[in-house]
Amino acid sequence: MEALTLTEDQYRDAISLWEATGLTLPWNDPTADLLRAINGESSTVLGCTMHGDLVATAMVGHDGHRGWVYYLAVAPQKQGHGLGRLMMEACEQWLIERGAVKVHLMIRTTNEAVIGFYDGLGYELSDVQVRAKWLNGDGEAS
Template sequence: MTGRVADGPRLTRAGAAVPGRAREESLDGGLRGQDADVAFADVADDDVEDVVALWRACDLTRPWNDPYRDLADARLGETSTVLVGRATRDLPGRASADGDPGGGPSGVVRAGEVVASAMAGVDGHRGWLYYVAVDPRLQGTGTGRATVVAAEAWLAAQGARAVRLMVRSTNDAVRGFYERLGYVDQECVVLGRPLGAADARDAGR
């Protein structure tokens, strides 16, 4: 894809691993074509509650960070956004541990449901990703890869020359996911401190 950030090579799209399903990636990082399972767009007012619910379902929220404020701040920034992925058609949830669709977190995903998100921003040189989330019913189906593709394309369009993200050192599963997408340890330590606001004591921890 034209303008792809080099840190994320050879990404696949949602459902690309399913035999017989052709996928075409649009220049804006979205998915198009009759078989595209997820379409991405900037978050809208009506999406806020669904996005925060998705973040909570994916265990991305922390008591010291207000997800509503994080989302609102990203929307106000001139070089940041929250991308939202919606199912373009009814989709079966992934199979449960015993192989039966609909077991555990599985279940039918309805067309139009918010099923993915990525907060993206540019700091003047690098692009950053936060709150990359996929509905538990669609995890393992390629939707996570498609979400990263869309976010990388948005960052590249903003002029970012590289992309970074932070993963907790104990989160081996997520680290493995990003490593499979070409992300590598940047051999640096993230340092930080609050800037004094009463509600920022533990911000970003």
């Protein structure tokens, strides 16, 4: 099994997967997020298929200093079989090939269930606060 850049015919399935795994939020437009990452020069969205069905995704990018991973998702019925690890390893490899030396990710405080998963993959808690500010004035998805 291999993680490859999503093809256009998989975009809708990727968004369905993000919805099914609770990754979409009212203030994020997943289609805009996906297209921006896919079309960006330093980002992509990887996917993994089984029998033609998209079963896992991860968005990965490099901001010029660090790598970041977003939208890691494994189809609920396929979880627990190594796909999450495979996707994270594919993201790490993508970043290594572009010269990144460190990768970051954010976990929502409401998503405690995944902390053990990232612990097992060697992702340590960083001694930083993540702060955010909307740049479109009113906090609405762009």
